[in-house]
Amino acid sequence: MATVRLTNVRPWGGAAADVVMADDRIVDVVPAGSAASDGETTIDGGGRLALPGLLNVHAHVDKSWWGRPWVPAGGAPGTAGRIAHERAERDALGIPSVESTTAVLGEFVRHGTTGVRTHVDVDLGVGLRGIEVVRAAAAALGDAVQVDVVAFPQDGVMRRPGVLDLLDQAAAAGATHVGGIDPASIDRDPVRQLDGLFDIAERHGVGIDIHLHDGGELGAFQLELIAERTLRAGMHGRVTVSHGFALGELSPARQAEVLDVLAEAGIGWATAAPVRSAPLPWREMRERGMPIGLGTDGIRDLWSPFGDGDLLRVALGFARLHALRTDPDLLDVVRLATSHAGGYLGRAAHDLSPGARADVVLLDAENVQDALVRCPPRALVVAGGRLVQRDGEVLV
Ligand SMILES: [Zn+2]
Known part of the structure; x- marks a missing residue:
């Protein structure tokens, strides 16, 4: 299984966390700075707000x-x-x-x-x-x-x-x-x-x-x-x-x-x-x-x-x-x-939680409300565990 760790993000505007993904699923959400396992690929989330896709x-x-x-x-x-x-x-x-x-x-x-x-x-x-x-x-x-x-x-x-x-x-x-x-x-x-x-x-x-x-x-x-x-x-x-x-x-x-x-x-x-x-x-x-x-x-x-x-x-x-x-x-x-x-x-769950498809969106916003009223650019998008957009550029 390819494991990817999206580090230092704020799920729903909460405390900084790492989102750990294996293949197309989220497998864990842990406090930012937790020890990574061998062989993980990391993507730096830069402290941004994270929402589900x-x-x-x-x-x-x-x-x-x-x-x-x-x-x-x-x-x-x-x-x-x-x-x-x-x-x-x-x-x-x-x-x-x-x-x-x-x-x-x-x-x-x-x-x-x-x-x-x-x-x-x-x-x-x-x-x-x-x-x-x-x-x-x-x-x-x-x-x-x-x-x-x-x-x-x-x-x-x-x-x-x-x-x-x-x-x-x-x-x-x-x-x-x-x-x-x-x-x-x-x-x-x-x-x-x-x-x-x-x-x-x-x-x-x-x-x-x-x-x-x-x-x-x-x-x-x-x-x-x-x-x-x-x-x-x-x-x-x-x-x-x-x-x-x-x-x-x-x-x-x-x-x-x-x-x-x-x-x-x-x-x-x-x-x-x-x-x-x-x-x-x-x-x-x-x-x-x-x-x-x-x-x-x-x-x-x-x-x-x-x-x-x-x-x-x-x-x-x-x-x-x-x-x-x-x-x-x-x-x-x-x-x-x-x-x-x-x-x-047809998804039983869709959130930043273990078991859900690994769809994560990062935004430069203070919190969810700020993101809604400003609709800032999406800084990074992960879909099914793959990086599909970075700094506005679609990568697929
Ligand atoms: Zn219509």
């Missing part, structure tokens, strides 16, 4: 034009307009491409992200090619970043006959999740879309992660449909709602009613905390044991010119959207981006 639970790495000349935004506003714009323009841009996907994943690594759940377009135009592109990009980075794939029917499911079969094939070929999109407003047939997705998930033993932009009571109705099917399928803990803007828009009484059924079904949430969205009832969600994960969503693509791949900046956006200021709350938000997100990537 950031986990981006909602991305679209197949869509990005990162690393290319600027592409002006276009298309009509709204979900339907953006879908049409992307369908019309992506072929001319050569999207999806291994080069751009590798570039954006590399940017994630540079910012300390060591695990990604990415929605990958599956439709009648690209078929399953996007998934092959994402796999090739992950391999090009030496699998430094764990990349889990959601087979994502961006263009609809029931309204595009043949897409359900493609999702079925993707689930059979190793996608960890089957995706869905606005079963009511895109397909105009929520029951059939959801029944189709749950049928695939049950047969292949994969999870479900559904984009739900629909707001208000239309969104709430679909949340209830999702929860009912999750309970019926015995998929507690394996279904995620992405965005789910409706939840923040309901009256307190209706919100509590929907939260109870979502919690009973063990539904998790993924949010990019966009500006102008309604704040989530995040304390009520946490009190009910509902997981909340953070994601960049698409960055620099035909949907949006925004985003820089820094998940810590998304965490800062979450804190600001929810008007959080106290130290315990700021610490909790950083946990959402790191240690609390392990379950989204």
